[in-house]
Amino acid sequence: MQLINPNSKIDFLGKRKIALGISAFMLFISLIALVPSIRGLNFGIDFTGGSLVEVQFKQAPNIADIREAISPAGYGHAIIQTFGSPEEIIIRVQNKGNSDSSSVSTAILSALKNKFGDQQIDMRRVEFVGPQVGEELTKAGISAVGIAMLAILVYVTFRFELRFALGADAALLHDVMIVLGVFALLGKEFSLPVVAAILAVIGYSLNDTIVVFDRIRENLAANSKLKNPLDEVDVCNASVNQTLSRTLMTSFTTLLVVFALFFLGGEVIHGFAFALLVGIGVGTYSSIFIASPIMLSLAGRFRSSDEELAEMDARP
Amino acid sequence: MHAYPRWKIWLILITLVLSVMASLPNVTSVPSWWPSSLSKPMNLGLDLKGGIHLVVDVDVDVAVAHNVEEEVSTVRSILRQHKIRYKKLDAKGHSILLTLKNSSDHEKALALLKDALPKYSVEGQGGSFVFTVTEAEAKEIKHNAVEQSIEVIRQRIDALGTTEPVIARQGERRILVEIPGFNDSAAAKALIGRTAVLEFKLVDEKGDLDQALQGNIPPGDIIVYGKEEIRNGKPFKQPYLLKKRTELSGSLVADARVSIDSRYNEHAVTLKFNSKGARTFDRLTKAHVGERFAIILEGEVNSAPVIRERISGGSAQITGSFTASEAHNLAIVLRAGALPAPVKIVEERSIGPSLGQDSIDEGFNSIIIGSIMVLIFMLIYYKLFGLVANIALIFNMLLIVAVMSMIGATLTLPGMAGIVLTIGMAVDANVLIFERIREELNIGKTPLAAIDSGYAKAFSTIVDANITTLIAAIVLFQFGTGPVKGFAVTLSVGIIASMFTAIMVTRAIIALTTENRGRIKKLSI
Numbered sequence: 001m002q003l004i005n006p007n008s009k010i011d012f013l014g015k016r017k018i019a020l021g022i023s024a025f026m027l028f029i030s031l032i033a034l035v036p037s038i039r040g041l042n043f044g045i046d047f048t049g050g051s052l053v054e055v056q057f058k059q060a061p062n063i064a065d066i067r068e069a070i071s072p073a074g075y076g077h078a079i080i081q082t083f084g085s086p087e088e089i090i091i092r093v094q095n096k097g098n099s100d101s102s103s104v105s106t107a108i109l110s111a112l113k114n115k116f117g118d119q120q121i122d123m124r125r126v127e128f129v130g131p132q133v134g135e136e137l138t139k140a141g142i143s144a145v146g147i148a149m150l151a152i153l154v155y156v157t158f159r160f161e162l163r164f165a166l167g168a169d170a171a172l173l174h175d176v177m178i179v180l181g182v183f184a185l186l187g188k189e190f191s192l193p194v195v196a197a198i199l200a201v202i203g204y205s206l207n208d209t210i211v212v213f214d215r216i217r218e219n220l221a222a223n224s225k226l227k228n229p230l231d232e233v234d235v236c237n238a239s240v241n242q243t244l245s246r247t248l249m250t251s252f253t254t255l256l257v258v259f260a261l262f263f264l265g266g267e268v269i270h271g272f273a274f275a276l277l278v279g280i281g282v283g284t285y286s287s288i289f290i291a292s293p294i295m296l297s298l299a300g301r302f303r304s305s306d307e308e309l310a311e312m313d314a315r316p
Numbered sequence: 317m318h319a320y321p322r323w324k325i326w327l328i329l330i331t332l333v334l335s336v337m338a339s340l341p342n343v344t345s346v347p348s349w350w351p352s353s354l355s356k357p358m359n360l361g362l363d364l365k366g367g368i369h370l371v372v373d374v375d376v377d378v379a380v381a382h383n384v385e386e387e388v389s390t391v392r393s394i395l396r397q398h399k400i401r402y403k404k405l406d407a408k409g410h411s412i413l414l415t416l417k418n419s420s421d422h423e424k425a426l427a428l429l430k431d432a433l434p435k436y437s438v439e440g441q442g443g444s445f446v447f448t449v450t451e452a453e454a455k456e457i458k459h460n461a462v463e464q465s466i467e468v469i470r471q472r473i474d475a476l477g478t479t480e481p482v483i484a485r486q487g488e489r490r491i492l493v494e495i496p497g498f499n500d501s502a503a504a505k506a507l508i509g510r511t512a513v514l515e516f517k518l519v520d521e522k523g524d525l526d527q528a529l530q531g532n533i534p535p536g537d538i539i540v541y542g543k544e545e546i547r548n549g550k551p552f553k554q555p556y557l558l559k560k561r562t563e564l565s566g567s568l569v570a571d572a573r574v575s576i577d578s579r580y581n582e583h584a585v586t587l588k589f590n591s592k593g594a595r596t597f598d599r600l601t602k603a604h605v606g607e608r609f610a611i612i613l614e615g616e617v618n619s620a621p622v623i624r625e626r627i628s629g630g631s632a633q634i635t636g637s638f639t640a641s642e643a644h645n646l647a648i649v650l651r652a653g654a655l656p657a658p659v660k661i662v663e664e665r666s667i668g669p670s671l672g673q674d675s676i677d678e679g680f681n682s683i684i685i686g687s688i689m690v691l692i693f694m695l696i697y698y699k700l701f702g703l704v705a706n707i708a709l710i711f712n713m714l715l716i717v718a719v720m721s722m723i724g725a726t727l728t729l730p731g732m733a734g735i736v737l738t739i740g741m742a743v744d745a746n747v748l749i750f751e752r753i754r755e756e757l758n759i760g761k762t763p764l765a766a767i768d769s770g771y772a773k774a775f776s777t778i779v780d781a782n783i784t785t786l787i788a789a790i791v792l793f794q795f796g797t798g799p800v801k802g803f804a805v806t807l808s809v810g811i812i813a814s815m816f817t818a819i820m821v822t823r824a825i826i827a828l829t830t831e832n833r834g835r836i837k838k839l840s841i
Contacts, residue, residue: 001697006758056670102509102661106502124671126501130662133371144795151787159780193730196792196800200737200807203788207741207781211748214777246751253693253747254740257686261736264685266678268363268671269733276737 004245012240012288013233019289023174030181039184044191049095049134051104054125060086069115073107084267095131102128141195148202160213167295168209171286175205179279193272201279208247208287215239236292251284320827328824338718358721361728363799366672367496368504371663376489379461379657380410380454388412394432400425412447419443461656466491471652472507501666511614511658512649514566517558519608519620525557536560542617556617558610563600568593572650574643577635583643584635594630602626679732686736690743698750700840704825705746712742712817719809728802738810745818749774750841763839771823782811
């Protein structure tokens with residue numbers, strides 16, 4: 001069976017302006033969405049610090065009743081949400097001053113038990129991140145993404161050439177920004193596992209890009225031996241076409257399993273699976289449409305259009 | 317095509333057998349003759365089996381300050397012993413400040429104190445000194461404070477009777493505490509967070525408490541408050557005027573047990589002193605009959621009973637309207653001893669048992685469903701070659717489980733997600749090879765030549781692509797904590813395993829099935 005025509009000759013690089021336009025638009029929206037005063041990322045307690053209590057009730061409770069139960073303990077301002085099902089409740093509280101915040105969850109749990117009865121509720125999860133730890137995790141997250149990109153830049157430069165490495169990193173940055181933008185736009189919680197997913201997306205998207213680059217390198221080497229070498233742009237176009245079927249097949253099989261994770265993996269890793277889903281989609285697109293054009297334009301390999309040439313001729 | 321090297325086939329077979337053997341302990345118990353390195357099942361992370369995960373920060377600066385304060389008493393007694401009079405003697409941070417009355421004593425004091433405080437640097441002239449703890453010594457004190465805290469916390473947690481708790485140093489001043497299978501987070505935190513500093517001080521019966529509360533505290537005395545209680549509808553803390561000197565401390569306690577206070581029929585804790593403690597207690601009660609004796613627990617006066625008679629048995633009772641569990645916890649922390657410095661819980665991630673089980677089920681379901689979909693797709697899309705890739709994929713999963721079990725890695729929920737992701741990526745290598753073979757067939761190569769060049773040409777691509785993913789996984793491992801680290805582990809193991817199965821195993825299967833069939837006209841790809 002073959003879904004993709006092995007002899008496809010789609011002019012991907014010719015459509016680079018459209019693709020770059022689309023990407024610029026998506027990046028623009030993402031950047032706007034990431035501005036804290038406009039939308040910003042909805043950071044989870046991993047980064048902001050705070051307490052989270054997840055409890056499962058025997059019968060779906062009323063949110064107002066829960067708020068009433070924990071108000072006397074001083075947590076009336078807590079964020080109370082259902083999580084996956086109406087019986088499952090998550091209560092989030094920010095850290096406050098210097099009080100011993102690790103006891104917040106204890107106070108909330110005992111207030112709930114007092115109001116609803118010990119048998120009614122089941123402690124599912126308690127998380128507490130102190131303010132200092134939150135700061136440390138934020139720094140660690142940022143430096144991890146930075147270090148990963150840098151290490152990849154070094155490896156790809158070593159294995160290919162600098163322009164390939166820059167093209168690959170540009171595609172990565174593009175993917176990461178868009179995943180972040182989607183999280184900001186949808187207000188999805190940005191937690192530590194999401195950072196892990198972003199690193200996985202970096203690995204995956206790069207994997208895709210490398211396969212295309214590898215073919216470009218192979219074809220360029222063969223091309224340089226020809227009597228009448230083709231233009232590099234055409235070689236790249238042919239390479240993207242040759243690897244197209246593989247790129248789409250792999251993305252498809254990976255998306256299959258990530259969909260399984262997204263729908264069956266449970267609420268706890270929903271955000272993680274979502275980040276992978278978006279990242280793999282964008283990563284596939286960028287390795288076809290973004291990485292190669294950027295790599296080539298860094299080397300100044302695009303012929304100028306006829307109009308531009310005419311304009312240049314017209315100059316004194 | 318040349319005959320496929322036999323040693324590779326043997327390598328694959330041995331790996332297969334070892335993988336099956338190492339994976340088996342995860343499904344069933346293995347006989348006793350089973351090699352011990354292959355008999356361990358995978359560790360489940362706390363997010364899967366449920367339990368308490370705490371990170372405790374030790375306030376090591378307080379440990380240094382304590383140390384400095386103790387040395388102040390040393391300085392005081394040396395100066396007294398040699399009849400050197402001083403105007404000021406204080407601890408301030410990492411330093412001891414001393415001013416002598418007569419600057420003529422400077423040299424004498426310097427010589428004596430230099431000997432007494434070998435780990436302090438000294439500055440000073442004209443009868444004024446500043447002794448400062450050396451960097452190395454401060455570091456040593458901090459290090460010891462964390463080590464001691466680990467020991468104390470371990471004893472307290474062991475008293476809970478749970479299996480395999482993990483108590484380990486994390487970084488410079490933090491302690492990681494993991495208690496699998498335990499879900500009373502409040503009890504665990506209460507037990508760990510207590511400093512459990514126990515002190516016995518005499519009440520200054522001659523001093524005037526009211527005057528002292530005005531600010532005229534008699535020299536050598538301090539004011540310590542009792543527990544907060546409600547009096548006349550208002551919160552109130554009873555003040556006590558005590559002698560500064562600590563007569564007895566918790567370090568002399570040999571044992572602490574829950575008992576019933578016979579007078580009020582309440583829960584209490586009975587302390588048993590060690591021989592040194594018993595002797596001190598005996599001497600003290602003999603000399604101070606009729607006076608009050610304050611028991612100070614964690615900076616609050618617990619009670620101040622009157623000494624009615626000499627007590628020589630070496631035991632004392634702490635009362636205070638405790639509930640059964642309060643008394644139980646107090647006995648545990650007093651037995652384990654005091655923490656050398658205050659601790660604070662800075663991170664908690666505790667998972668209830670029901671959520672852990674749900675996560676196992678959901679993670680397992682997504683692995684099964686995800687792989688079935690991929691297996692079906694590969695079979696449809698690449699026919700017989702797809703079947704070969706599928707065999708390799710199953711081998712790959714077996715290998716991941718085997719390696720994870722053998723290296724004692726911990727499987728977490730994100731780790732299961734890593735396995736799911738690996739399934740998707742493991743077939744990538746085969747997709748690359750098969751697509752390449754198809755291309756080679758399209759340009760007119762014979763089937764066997766197409767297979768050969770397909771594998772050869774795809775190889776470097778696969779290596780490059782996988783190494784870059786591996787870089788991301790290694791960075792993740794470096795920075796991640798707990799469950800996230802588990803994702804990095806399964807992803808790395810999965811990538812490496814997939815290189816073996818997707819390249820070597822599929823090649824061997826294809827080689828063996830095509831070897832003796834003469835000319836093959838068409839490939840089922």
